[in-house]
Amino acid sequence: MNLSVSEENYIKSIYKLEEGQDSVTTNALAYELDTKPASVTDMAKKLKEKKLIAYEKYQGINLTPEGRKAALQIVRRHRLWECFLVEKLAFSWEEVHELAEELEHVRSEKLTNRLSEFLGNPAIDPHGDPIPDAQGKMGKPRTLTSLHKSQAKRLEVMAVSDKSAALLEFLTAKGIRLGTQLDVIERYAFDNSIEIKIRNQPAFTISEQVSKNIMVKAI
Amino acid sequence: MNLSVSEENYIKSIYKLEEGQDSVTTNALAYELDTKPASVTDMAKKLKEKKLIAYEKYQGINLTPEGRKAALQIVRRHRLWECFLVEKLAFSWEEVHELAEELEHVRSEKLTNRLSEFLGNPAIDPHGDPIPDAQGKMGKPRTLTSLHKSQAKRLEVMAVSDKSAALLEFLTAKGIRLGTQLDVIERYAFDNSIEIKIRNQPAFTISEQVSKNIMVKAI
DNA sequence: ATTATTATTTAGATTTACCTAAATATTATT
DNA sequence: AATAATATTTAGGTAAATCTAAATAATAAT
Incomplete structure (x- = not known):
């Protein structure tokens, strides 16, 4: 299946908007792609023709299994390039x-x-999103929140969800960035807050809102 | 100046065909771009409008200084990516x-x-073609032929012009590839042939036809 | 210097991915 | 349930980059 750049962008956006929702509306897709609803209807017909989406007029859009496969390939390429840009070319994760x-x-x-191999087949990108493998499979990212007490306590920050500028600011102030190594001192069950320690700095506590946005791996 | 992919391809091809020739014909450009002469005429009008080429009907095409600047940027990007693919992702120079x-x-x-920096600001790509710097300047590649007697004799193969399959075959048979280190034993003025030696293999002689296609640097 | 050949341009279509405006369907509100 | 508001689609149009076929210019051959 040979897709144009435009078709790929539609597939990728449908994939993104499909998460949670059971189907994607014309308007939502138009907004996401910064285009007009009429254009979305045009493209929906074409993608249906190519069997990449299920679409009946006024009924919303869903990816077919083929469409999802295509989407995962695009997402894989996107996230691998993000890794390359951050790790090898020293771009910041925002840019x-x-x-x-x-x-x-x-x-x-x-x-x-080859790019994946060169990067050490990373499982998540610098935003914390998981990278599909060549078959389209991907794991859930391990956040600081998700680790159980029994698991390794010496961790390395692999990625950070960048949903809000405020979070990034907070992390910067606390000295938490890509590659930071930290120890989990204690976990408090009543609010899921976590006490952590970076190197020889004094320990401090972070809330669940923060810890769930920090992707880590054991080292 | 914002160029479409198509416009960039025209500019790049004009740059390529302009070498030697004093102007580029409609037919030659159509052949190079695998398109039809009528399409070239259309695009020529557009690029003239953008002041990237000098064009009068039936008079052929030439890049303006602006056009040349644009071409060099494209060539720079192309050759840097070729370096990346060969050096970092282990692609062969043919692919x-x-x-x-x-x-x-x-x-x-x-x-x-950043890519250039990451690659160590290479001066030539794996095909032996020089890479323009950020200002569009580029040096002539140093071939094995072009080095004078007085110059360094321990050399490293940086690139090979891949004009013919026969040459590549010959080089492979002789053990000459990217990164090969060799010593110049002697140069024979009457036919410009050169006697070289690779590591502890026996020395052998190569003709000027061969040596002028091998780009080297002193080490 | 005509004529033939080749190169180039023009005119008019086509495809892709958009658009606007109007029509129609769906959903929410009274 | 009727009406208002919103969402979606249709119809028809545009710009970019192509194309084919026909017309015209330049060059080569007689």
Whole structure:
């Protein structure tokens, strides 16, 4: 299946909007893609023709299994390029999205797989989103919140969800960034807050709102 | 100046065909871009409007200084990506052209400069073609032929012009590839042949036809 | 210097991905 | 249930980058 850049962008946006919702509306998709509802209807017909989406007029849009497969390939490429830009070219995690948006449209499986290998087959990108493997499978990211008491206590920050500027500000102030190593001192069950310690700085406590946005791996 | 992918491809091809020739014909450009002469005429009018080419009907096409500047930026991106693919992702030098053809259209100066830095600001790509710097300047590649007797004799193969399959075959048979280190034993003025030696293998002689296609740097 | 050949341009269509405005369907409100 | 508000689709149009076929210009051959 050979998709145009535009078709790929639609597929990717449908994939994104489908999470949670059971189907994607014309208006939501138009807003997401910064286009007009009439254009979405046009494209919906074309993507239906190509069997990438299920679509009946006035009934909303869903990816077919093929469509989802295509979406995962695009997402894989996007997130791998984000990793490359941050890890190898020293871009900050805020500025990589636009560039990855362009690089993701270079459709070469060989390139994608070699890039993944070069990066050490990362499981999550710098925003904390999981990277699908060549088969389209991906794991849930491990957040600081999700780890159980029994698990490793010496951790490394792999990624941070960047939903809000306030969070990024807080993390910067506390000295938490990509690659930061930290120890979990204690977990408090009543509010799920966590006491952590970075190197030889004094320990401090972070709330669940914060810890659920910090992706880590044991080291 | 914001160029479409198509406009960039025209500019790049005009740049390529302009070498040697004093102006580029409609037919030659159509052939190079695998399109029809009528399409070239259309685009020529548009690029003239944008002041990137000098064009009068039936008079052929030339880049303006602006057009040349744009071309050098595209060439820079193309060749940097070729370096990346070969050096970092272990592609062979024959297979990188198509991929670089796509990657070159991601127009971000920051990305380009960071990529260049990441690669150690290479002066030539794996095909032996020089890479323009951020200002569009580029040096002539140093071939094995072009080095004078007085210059360093321990050399490293940086690139190989891949004009013919026969040459590549010959080089492979002789054990000459990217990164190969060699010593120049002697130069024979009457036919410009060169006696070289690789590691502890026996020395052998190569003709000027061969040596002028091998780009080297002193080490 | 005509004529033939080749190169180039023009005119008019086509495709993709958009758009606006109007029509129609769906959903929410009274 | 009727009406108002919102969502979606249809109809028809536009710009970019192509194309084919026909017309015209430039060059080569007699």
